[in-house]
Amino acid sequence: MKRIVIALAVALCLGIAGVVPAGAGAFRVGEAIYVCGCGAKCPCDEVALKGGKCTCGKDLVKAKVTGVGKGKVVVMVEGKERTFKTVGKYACACEGCNCKTVSQAAGKCVCGKEMKEAKR
Numbered sequence: 001m002k003r004i005v006i007a008l009a010v011a012l013c014l015g016i017a018g019v020v021p022a023g024a025g026a027f028r029v030g031e032a033i034y035v036c037g038c039g040a041k042c043p044c045d046e047v048a049l050k051g052g053k054c055t056c057g058k059d060l061v062k063a064k065v066t067g068v069g070k071g072k073v074v075v076m077v078e079g080k081e082r083t084f085k086t087v088g089k090y091a092c093a094c095e096g097c098n099c100k101t102v103s104q105a106a107g108k109c110v111c112g113k114e115m116k117e118a119k120r
Contacts, residue, residue, distance in 0.1 A: 027065050027073045027086065034110070035075055035084055037061035044105040047073060047084045048092075052110025055090075055103045060110065090115040 067074035088102035093116035101109035
């Protein structure tokens with residue numbers, strides 16, 4: 001019985017090792033997400049699970065998650081690794097939506113609705 005409990009605990013730990021809670025959800029290593037493609041100097045620092053327009057007005061670009069950490073996600077975008085914050089100042093305000101848009105700048109989420117200020 002003790003072995004079963006230990007085995008279940010280990011399996012659970014291994015199963016969630018690649019997942020880090022984000023401000024708007026969780027990202028997993030290997031999954032495709034969408035990020036602001038403007039570059040590191042863009043202040044919006046937007047990430048989402050769906051494609052669309054960024055708060056800075058440009059199209060989000062598809063990226064592959066290569067790492068996760070507390071409050072951040074590392075992605076491979078256009079051949080370069082970039083780090084984005086996963087706890088934004090603004091988040092999707094849509095009920096029942098799973099776009100999980102998080103941004104450091106106010107504006108519309110990928111759903112086209114105004115984002116709300118994120119709870120801290």
